[in-house]
Amino acid sequence: MLQLKTAGYKALDQLRSQGEFPPKWTKIDELEGVTDRFMERFRRERFEVSKELGPGFLIPELIEQATRTAETEHMDNSADGRERLEAVQALDRMNRMTFAYEHQCDLVMPLVAELATNGKPVGILELAAGSGGLAFALAERARQTGIEVSVTASDIVPDMVNEGNRLAGERHLPVSFRRLNAFDLRDLDGLEPGSADLVVISQSMHHFSPGQLALMIASAERHGASAFVGLDGYRSLLLTGGVPLVASLQGIGTFTQDGLISARKFYSEIELDIIAAIATGRQEHRVTCSWPMTMLHARLTPLAGS
Known part of the structure; x- marks a missing residue:
């Protein structure tokens, strides 16, 4: 359920057609920021696509968002x-x-x-x-x-x-x-x-x-x-x-x-x-x-x- 392949690949195709993917970078110092910003953009786009596809796709998207965490491990x-x-x-x-x-x-x-x-x-x-x-x-x-x-x-x-x-x-x-x-x-x-x-x-x-x-x-x-x-x-x-x-x-x-x-x-x-x-x-x-x-x-x- 948490793979969200249908909505994910549709969102990625839309970003590709809009010229947003893959994002460009020239210096390796730029790579981290470029990648992190695009991933945030992708997840927002996937959410919008999930809403368009209907409840059967939106509900797994909401579960994905509730499950994901940025918490740091104790170790x-x-x-x-x-x-x-x-x-x-x-x-x-x-x-x-x-x-x-x-x-x-x-x-x-x-x-x-x-x-x-x-x-x-x-x-x-x-x-x-x-x-x-x-x-x-x-x-x-x-x-x-x-x-x-x-x-x-x-x-x-x-x-x-x-x-x-x-x-x-x-x-x-x-x-x-x-x-x-x-x-x-x-x-x-x-x-x-x-x-x-x-x-x-x-x-x-x-x-x-x-x-x-x-x-x-x-x-x-x-x-x-x-x-x-x-x-x-x-x-x-x-x-x-x-x-x-x-x-x-x-x-x-x-x-x-x-x-x-x-x-x-x-x-x-x-x-x-x-x-x-x-x-x-x-x-x-x-x-x-x-x-x-x-x-x-x-x-x-x-x-x-x-």
Whole structure:
């Protein structure tokens, strides 16, 4: 219900015919604001289209508006790095319990195999990696399938980076952790342009605004990556109730609350489609559902000299 595809694509077609989509930008400093403003414009247009289409479309639109929130998760609000680390570790346990890492590896590894064609290790950069559960899972799956990879897991929280490097040393996998502002890959000291073939962000897209996600995609392209993959929960009423229910099994009140907030912030397929189109200026991407996840895969064109 919360995908609103009929009204959404009709609204987008109208904005395209009026010359408003895709909005133009020339400097990367403009991208965040341009994307955020267009998303607001799109949602207003979708509301008007829903009214025109009748009650069967307007009611889901009103439910969508009531469900969506801009509230910040407790793990993002907390100034205590250790508290954030505990929340991320709870998410890691939940992912292992639900076999989420295996599912994500099934989605990402075919792309890794496509990139493993030049005899060099495939460079994988994970943004907002948290505990690094996916980074470790990808490295282990690659080892099992005989694909050589070099995985860099990044996060902006020092405690998570330190803990990740400790675990990487214990597991003897080709994974390293670095501190990184996900919006500007130039901040990653020691990672040369072009060394990351694939940039991944998983289960974190809802923490960022549309403009911030567009910045990540554009930065990945400018850094020389060949592909960007974003994975997150599928926006639906079922997951709005299901995510906090599963999170409650960890027995942590704030983590359960974060599960509800996150599920209310998941992006719809058309919203991710819009973000990728603005960031790249092309339609060389696809957004698909592999329940209970949405996957954005954008093919990138590294800039000359990257």
